[in-house]
Amino acid sequence: MKNAYKDIKSLTADELKEWLSAHCEKAYRADQIENWLFCQQVSSYDQMKNIPQQTRDKLAQSFAIRSLTEVQHLISVDGTVKWLFQTPDEKFIETVLIPTNGRYSVCVSTQIGCAQNCAFCRTAKMGFIRNLEAGEILEEIIRVNEYLKETGEIDADGKPAQVTNIIFMGMGEPLNNLENVHRTCCTLHNQKLFNLGRKKMTISTSGVVPKIKELVDRNTPCCLAVSLNSTNNERRSSVMPVNKVWPIEKLLEATDEYTRRTDNYVTFEFVLMKGVTCTDEAAKELIKICAPRRCKVNAIVLNQMDDPNLEAPTQEEVDRFLEKVRAAQIQITIRNPRGRDILAACGQLAYKKQQKVANVDTESA
Ligand code: SAH
Numbered sequence: 001m002k003n004a005y006k007d008i009k010s011l012t013a014d015e016l017k018e019w020l021s022a023h024c025e026k027a028y029r030a031d032q033i034e035n036w037l038f039c040q041q042v043s044s045y046d047q048m049k050n051i052p053q054q055t056r057d058k059l060a061q062s063f064a065i066r067s068l069t070e071v072q073h074l075i076s077v078d079g080t081v082k083w084l085f086q087t088p089d090e091k092f093i094e095t096v097l098i099p100t101n102g103r104y105s106v107c108v109s110t111q112i113g114c115a116q117n118c119a120f121c122r123t124a125k126m127g128f129i130r131n132l133e134a135g136e137i138l139e140e141i142i143r144v145n146e147y148l149k150e151t152g153e154i155d156a157d158g159k160p161a162q163v164t165n166i167i168f169m170g171m172g173e174p175l176n177n178l179e180n181v182h183r184t185c186c187t188l189h190n191q192k193l194f195n196l197g198r199k200k201m202t203i204s205t206s207g208v209v210p211k212i213k214e215l216v217d218r219n220t221p222c223c224l225a226v227s228l229n230s231t232n233n234e235r236r237s238s239v240m241p242v243n244k245v246w247p248i249e250k251l252l253e254a255t256d257e258y259t260r261r262t263d264n265y266v267t268f269e270f271v272l273m274k275g276v277t278c279t280d281e282a283a284k285e286l287i288k289i290c291a292p293r294r295c296k297v298n299a300i301v302l303n304q305m306d307d308p309n310l311e312a313p314t315q316e317e318v319d320r321f322l323e324k325v326r327a328a329q330i331q332i333t334i335r336n337p338r339g340r341d342i343l344a345a346c347g348q349l350a351y352k353k354q355q356k357v358a359n360v361d362t363e364s365a
Contacts, residue, residue: 005088007135008063009037012183019062025055031192037065038193041142064088067136068143080339083143084351087112087136091129092351093171095140096344097147097163102156104148105165108140109349110181111172116206118227119239120271120302120310122343122350123171132172134183141166141188166196168203169225171349175203175211182220189221199223204269209246212254216261224258225267225298226251230277231285239276239310252289265294270332271347272321273302278313283324290330297325297332303345 011019013034017027029051036048043066045056059065068085071092075081081097096107114121115128141163153161166188168174174181185201188194204225205212215224228251230236236243246254255266270286272278290297299322302312313321318334325332337345 005067006063007067007133007139008033008059008065009067009135009138009187010133010180010183011063011135012186020055023058025058029055033059034193038138038142038187038190041145064135066139067133068093068139070143073147074342074344076339076342076344078338078341080342080344081144081147082339082342082344082349083140085140085143087132089130093132093136093140094344094349094351095144095170096339096349097144098338099153103165104144104153104155104161104163105167106141106144106163107167107170108137109170109172110137110168110174110177114172115176116173117241118206118347119307120229120273120305121347122305123347126171126350131177131180134180134187137180137184138187140170141194164196164200166201168201168222169346173206173208175205175208175215178211178214178218178220182215182218185220185222202267206240206242207246207251208242209250209254212258216258223264223267224255224262225269226255227271228268228286228289229271231282231289235276235282239273248289252293255295256293259294265296267296267298270297270299271302272299272313272318274311274313274317276310278317278321280320280324283321286325287328287330290325291328295331297330298335299332300335300346301337303337303340303347305347 013030016030016033020029021027032050036042045060045065048056067088071084071086073081073083079099083095085093091112093109093112095109098105111131112129113126114123117124144163148161155161168181188196188201198221201222202225203222204227206227229240233243233247236248259266301318302310304312322332322334339345
């Protein structure tokens with residue numbers, strides 16, 4: 001069947017109802033099936049006890065219920081966990097769990113590889129392979145929930161731990177896969193399913209301006225973070241090619257419209273690179289951008305790559321930058337690097353060809 005590898009979790013409730021009706025099944029089964037998929041988080045149709053066997057068989061013939069195969073997971077000294085998953089077409093993605101003071105944040109990939117080609121990001125080196133389906137993105141989260149259950153992790157209230165926050169900051173540019181990311185957010189936000197609040201989900205973009213507008217039009221339940229990373233066009237274009245298409249002025253027009261129409265602030269992510277973005281001049285320019293706006297800045301010290309021209313600043317340089325920006329009453333926080341020892345930190349997610357992992361030869365990846 002043509003749909004054989006489509007993941008059932010990618011379907012909206014309406015699509016599932018339509019499919020059931022078209023296959024002479026009761027449409028109300030859709031709610032029951034979604035409950036099994038997203039609340040019970042079952043991994044086989046046979047576990048769907050209140051669904052008749054023949055309906056289960058039909059579903060199993062048409063849709064996959066699991067799409068990802070775990071290749072390995074690595075645990076950092078700081079408690080961060082990184083998974084390598086294989087997709088049905090034998091590609092690879094990474095997912096990261098970041099436990100912090102009773103919060104369980106998951107950094108999900110939205111694409112296999114990325115087309116944005118930012119100079120400082122390892123994912124860029126993979127090139128773009130394809131978008132992930134909504135079912136695949138949701139499965140990243142479900143698989144982390146399974147891990148938390150298996151390891152018996154207990155949350156701050158003494159209850160079994162569950163994923164509490166989603167950050168769309170893994171491999172890929174989420175806004176270049178907006179349809180599937182939107183579906184994912186809607187399923188996560190649905191009170192009957194994951195019941196995650198709007199503020200618990202953050203989409204991070206390199207600055208795909210028309211898609212920021214579309215995100216507002218669609219009313220996607222999420223917060224917005226923008227990887228500003230540089231404060232003038234010349235410098236930004238030299239490390240983020242997307243800036244040549246949508247320069248800073250256009251990007252700020254879009255974020256201003258986002259703030260006006262959603263009544264929510266934007267977080268500007270700002271990677272601190274020695275001599276490039278972590279300078280007195282950049283601090284001044286950042287203040288100029290942020291002072292008239294309702295926004296927050298999240299600074300991230302560069303996780304060093306192979307490029308000798310892009311270096312992490314020293315602690316003194318970072319402190320000096322933060323002090324300058326704070327002195328202007330701009331809200332700026334510094335993101336703690338997590339999982340660096342297992343290459344799970346920002347900009348470190350990538351999967352290299354010819355890498356052998358756990359006896360899986362990935363030459364064909
Ligand atoms: N494509 C999206 C989401 C993925 S990147 C985006 O660009 O926002 C997630 C965050 O990691 C971005 O803010 C990006 O600027 C940052 N990042 C990328 N490479 C990094 C590196 N080497 N060190 C520190 N942060 C990095």
